[in-house]
Amino acid sequence: MTDTKTVPATAANPDVAAATAQFLTPVALGLQGLAVNGKQAHWNVRGANFIAIHELLDSVVANAQAGADQAAERIVALGLPIDARVTTVAEKTPATAVPAGFTQWDALIRNVITDMDAVIADVQAAIDGLDEFDLTSQDIAIGIKETLEKDRWFLFAHLAE
Numbered sequence: 798m799t800d801t802k803t804v805p806a807t808a809a810n811p812d813v814a815a816a817t818a819q820f821l822t823p824v825a826l827g828l829q830g831l832a833v834n835g836k837q838a839h840w841n842v843r844g845a846n847f848i849a850i851h852e853l854l855d856s857v858v859a860n861a862q863a864g865a866d867q868a869a870e871r872i873v874a875l876g877l878p879i880d881a882r883v884t885t886v887a888e889k890t891p892a893t894a895v896p897a898g899f900t901q902w903d904a905l906i907r908n909v910i911t912d913m914d915a916v917i918a919d920v921q922a923a924i925d926g927l928d929e930f931d932l933t934s935q936d937i938a939i940g941i942k943e944t945l946e947k948d949r950w951f952l953f954a955h956l957a958e
């Protein structure tokens with residue numbers, strides 16, 4: 798009879814799990830915050846470019862949610878939990894640039910890009926920090942960065958001369 802192990806894949810190397818949690822938790826929380834505030838922007842955008850930005854922001858939200866899922870599930874796959882309750886996400890993202898009310902599309906793009914740049918900084922820290930611990934976790938961070946920077950371009954292109 799096969800003795801199937803039911804311990805996490807990296808139980809033999811807790812440093813890998815701890816480093817992954819250390820670097821990917823801020824990424825997951827930041828992306829969850831970006832998803833919430835991206836919807837806020839999606840609903841309250843105003844102005845001539847309304848429909849383009851309204852629809853683009855839904856894509857930004859979907860990509861943020863997918864990235865958060867990847868980051869969180871990598872941590873859990875290595876045997877550690879993640880605290881991504883809404884209160885924890887709020888503590889992580891207290892300085893969102895997205896305002897509360899109706900906002901003109903160009904100002905709102907700048908607000909969302911400001912929020913995205915904060916997440917991108919955490920993603921870059923994860924890429925740098927995970928290099929010596931776990932290339933699989935680092936690869937997830939690299940993929941998230943690629944998507945974030947593409948979405949950033951799609952937003953910024955509306956403002957570029």
Ligand SMILES: [Fe+2]
Nearest residue numbers: 839840851855
């Ligand atoms: Fe919608």
